[in-house]
Amino acid sequence: MTASLSGHMSALTRRRLFxxxxxxxxxLLANLLFTPDFFKIEIRGGHLYGSLIxxxxxxxxxxxxxLGMTLVIATRGIDLSVGSIVAICGALACLWISGQDDQNSVAGVLTAVGLALGLALVLGLWNGFLVAGVGMQPIIATLILMVAGRGLAQLITDGQIITINSTPYKLIGxxxxxxxxxxxxxxLGAVALxxxxxxxxxxxxxxxxxGGNAEASRLAGIGSRRIIVMVYVFCAFCAGIAGLMISSNVSSADGNNAGxxxxLDAILAVVIGGTSLAGGRFSIGGTVVGALLIQALSTTIYTVGVPPETTLLFKALxxxxxxxxxxxxxxxxxFQRRRRPSARAAAREKTKVEVAP
Amino acid sequence: MAEPAAILAMTGITKEFPGVKALSDVDFRLFPGEVHALMGENGAGKSTLIKALTGVYDIDGGEILLEGEAVRFTGPLQAQQAGVSTVYQEINLCPNLSVAENIFIGREPRRLGAIQWKKIHRRATELLRRLRLDIDASALLGTYSIAVQQMVAIARAIDISAKVLIFDEPTSSLDAKECEQLFRVMRQLKDEGIAILFVTHFLDQVYEVTDRVTVLRNGRLVGERLTAELAQIDLVAMMIGKELEVLEQLDEQPKSSPAALQDASPVVAASELGRDGAVAPFNLAIHRGEVVGLAGLLGSGRTEVARLLFGADRADHGQIRVDGTTVAVRNPRTAMAHGIAFCSENRRTEGLVEDLTVRENIILALQAERGWSRPIPRRRQEELVDKYIKALRITPANPDMVVRNLSGGNQQKVLLARWLITEPRLLILDEPTRGIDVGAKAEIQRLVVSLADGGMAVLFISAELEEVLRLSHKIAVLRDRHLVTEMPNDGVDVEHVMRIIASGAAV
Known part of the structure; x- marks a missing residue:
């Protein structure tokens, strides 16, 4: 009975997402100790409200x-430029909207979104080209855009923080x-897609x-270049949407600090979700859990009241x-440290018995 | 006569993996100053036994006595410190370090924290001289051949004071001369009183160098014999049980191509195809239903010929014609589009994706042909995979097993299955039987014959001349990156081909 129970338990703990x-x-439960109504979700003024939300x-x-990072890492790559793409896309969308006579024009906002995401696709193509076309190491290839991209974002915002006042744009984030x-x-839509x-x-x-074996894949006839370009484009596209969300939420674009x-948080989320940095098997579900875990941790830090100067240390811990x-x-x-000594002792015991006669 | 005390005695070794008993109640003993062959088919449990000994695996039952003391190593490092060292088929040294550094890495002699480089080089040179190896201890390891690298691994092992040396298929990538060199070292070590466990698939080598043989089958001990008292046929019988007749049947295959085949235009023909630094321009034609064997020593350009035909490397000269029409083979994709398939000799680095399952590995090439947007329906995948698991007798017959966990022979079959489901017109097999046991070898040879009977053109590459001669209708001989000659296989014997290889000219 206990054996079968522990058998079930071990089968459960071996699951990747356990x-x-x-x-x-x-x-989340830890939060409950500090905030009794942490799990409460209610509808207030027609909107879902609650800490979980x-x-x-x-x-x-x-x-x-x-999400985008997961696919990149699965090909044994990495994309360091996503933060810059977030900033660039937010900046471009806000710049376009701020130049409109009517910032609330839906057409104007849609154009801004289209331009920003279009630029994200181009940036993704650039990364993909460097990695798959030129054959640069992904960490170096994307480092280029990570550094240059910040400059580009500041160029777009002219070094200022662009503030906008657009109701349709506000919807996104x-x-x-x-x-x-x-x-x-x-x-949700992006994950489903x-x-x-x-x-x-x-x-x-x-x-x-x-990601598991690039050379074997090539010899099996897989057009790995095309696939690698695709994942970098997808990753940049996802980062672009994130950039829209972030700038929309605060109704402004900050080339320096957005994203x-x-x-690093994204890479962490992917790894926590069980996708190996060595490439190969990936788990989108795992990544979502990993991202939620990181966000829940940030929330917990605020609700528990960790002093602000120690939050980064606490998070790292x-x-x-x-x-x-x-x-x-x-x-x-x-686990072994608890078990090994006894096994070794038993082995020693046995030798003694055999040596005795 | 009383036997000397065994230096290593393993009794009742049992090891279970989820769903499979890899070893059950296996005994194995090893005496100082002997070379002991461990033999068996793929999946017989040879590797598992070695890993159980060196502590890679925790055993579920049994006892290991080293010099009379019970031991349970926690890993190869601890085993090595206790005097049990392993030299692997794939060298696990650093090619970018010098020979001397490789011998002493991790245990450099130091004085006041500083590494004593002079001492390292002196001791390395002494050690290499003792093994009668004429190489420069300060040169980078990677500049030497696999065979020499293996010797360096051996030098490292015996310097760490090995009492027991395990050779895990050391000869599968060596040519005849290199094997001879290895055997000389093995005999020397044996004379020094070291016990050697030798895993190999080559029967000749067993008789050439070993004193004793232990045979495993399906995770059980079949028996231990003195090599001198064991007839070859009995050894084969111990290893493969009743499948022996398979090998005998194969010998009766017709050897020369039916005349009709030669008249039709070849499926694939290379004319003046070549690549600088890889292989000189050559002509080669392969007809429907024909097996063309490539013979030659390691490094003679055998693999390079295959890679050019498949577009794995790009040709600098010449052209390839498929059914008489010149085609551009720029990469594996285009070769596949013309019905050419290629099983690489390095199945783990260039063949399989080890983290994917048997099913995924089998459908990979077919899926690549269709492109990502047209997935093979799940039910169709299962039908195909099931069919080939049965046809090639892949064990365990579990399509969802990760390929990494399969034995070498079964991995080879998975790779074969991958190409067979693409229904190629020319199948290029580069060393398909390397490092696999007699039973699986016979199965693959039989498969080649039946594929050719079914009309497939096959280019068969093997380091084993006998195998090439047994299967091929036509033989092409390579030497020093030149295709020397091409001849029909009627009454050609091993010696004849060897003379061509040796002289570099048709005789």
Whole structure:
């Protein structure tokens, strides 16, 4: 009975998403201690309200960026330029809108969105070209745009913070649709699209194949260049949407600080979600959980009241613990340390018995 | 006569993996000063036994005695410190470091924290001289051949004071001369009292160098014999049980192409095809239903010929004609579009994606042909994969198993299946039977014969001349990156081909 129970438990803990989900739940429960109505979700003024909703809403840009990052990492690449793309797209959209006579014109906002996302696609193509066409190492190739992109964003905003006042644009990151925050719907849609694109077609398998063994994939006839370009374009597109969300939420574009360090959070979310930096197998579901976990952690830091000067340290600590708990090697070590000595003692006992006669 | 005490005694070793008993109740012993062959088919448990010994795996039952003391190593490092070292088929040294550095890496002699480079070089040179290896200890390891690198690995192992040396298929990528060199070193080490466990698939080598043989089959011990008292046929019988007749049947295959085949235009013909630094321009025609064997030593350009035909490397000269029409083969994709398939000799680095499942690996090339947007329907995938798992007898017959966990022979079959489902017109097999056991080897050879009977053109590359001669209708001989001659396989014997290779001219 107990044996079968522990058998079930071990089957459960071997599941890829077990640990991230568990830690996410623990984190949320911890909030309950400090905020008794943490889990309360209500409809106020026709809008969904509640701490959980906020976590998803504020986490939406990170989910978007991490989503694209997942596919890039699955090809054994990395994209450091997403933070800059966030800034560039936000800046371009806000610049366009601020130049309109009527900032509330839907057509103007749609043009701004179209321009920004179009630019994101071009930037993604650039990354893909450097990695797949030129054969540059992904970390270097995207570092170029990471650095140059910040400059580009500042060029667009002319070094200023562009502030706008546009109701239609506000919808993207700060609005509601059918009581649900619009950014959540956008993120959900993007996740659904990514899942459909990778798992309903053969794209997911081909990505995993290219990331798992690039040379073998080439010799199996896979056009790996095209696939690599596709994932960088998709990643930049996702980052572009995140840039729109972020600038829309604050109704302004800050070339310097928008999306700063988001690439690191995104990489972290991907890794927590169980996708290996060495490429190959990826899990979109895992990435979403990872992004939510990081956002929940930020929220927790505020609700628990960690002093602001120690928040980064606190975050680092939790992330370290999460990664350690997730590592099978680490768990095995901790587990063995408790078991090994007895096994060794038993072995010693046995030798003694045999040597005795 | 009383036997000397065994230096290593493994008794009742049992190891289970989820769903499969890899070893059950296996005994194995090793005496000082002997070379002991460990033999068996793929999946017989040879690797598992070695990994159980060196602590890569925790065993579920049994006992390991090293010099009479019970041991349970936590990993290869600890095993090595206790005197049990392994030399692998794939060299695990650093090609970008010098020979001497590789020998002493991780245990450099130091004085006051500083590495004593002079001492390292002196000791390395002494060690290499002791093994009668004429190489420069300060040169980069990567500049030497695999065979020499292997010797360096051995030098490293014996310097760490090995009592037991495990050779895990060291000869599968060596040519005859290099093997001879390795055997000389093995005999020397044996005379020094070191116990050597030798895993190989080559029967000749067993008889050439070993004193004792232990055979495993399906994770069980079949028996331990003195090599001198064991007839070859009995050894094969121990390894593959009742499948022996398969090998005998194969010998009766017709050898020369039916005349009719030669008249039709070839499926694939290369004219003056070549690549600078890889292989000199050559002509080669392969007809429908014909098996063309490529013979030659390692480095003679065998693989390069295959890679040019498949577009894995781009040709500098000449052209390829498919059904008489000149086609541009720029990359593997275009080669595949013309019905050419290629199983690389390096199945793990250039063939399989080890983290993907058997099913995914099998459908990979077909899916690549269709493009990402037209996935093969799941049910069709399962039908195809099931069919080939059965036809090629891939074990375990689990399409969702990760390929990394399969034995070498089964991995090879997965790779074969990948190309067979694309229904190629020319199948290029580069060393398809390397590093796999007699049983799987016979199955693959039989498959080649039946594919050709079904009309497929096959280019068969193997380091084993006998195998090439047994299967091919036509033989092309390579030497020093030149295609020397091409001849029908009627009454050609091994010696004849060897003379051509040796002299570099048709005789």
């Amino acid at each position: 640990w991230p989900v568990t830690i996410l739940i623990v984190l 906020d976590i998803v809403r504020f986490g939406a840009p990170l989910i978007m960026v991490a 700060g609005g509601y649709w059918l009581t649900v925050p619009f950014s959540i719907l956008l993120a 990514a899942v459909a694109l990778t798992r309903r077609t053969a794209l997911g398998m081909l990505i995993e194949s290219v 700063l360090w988001i690439e 939790v992330v370290t613990v999460v990664c350690l708990i997730q590592s099978p090697a680490f768990r095995a070590k901790v």
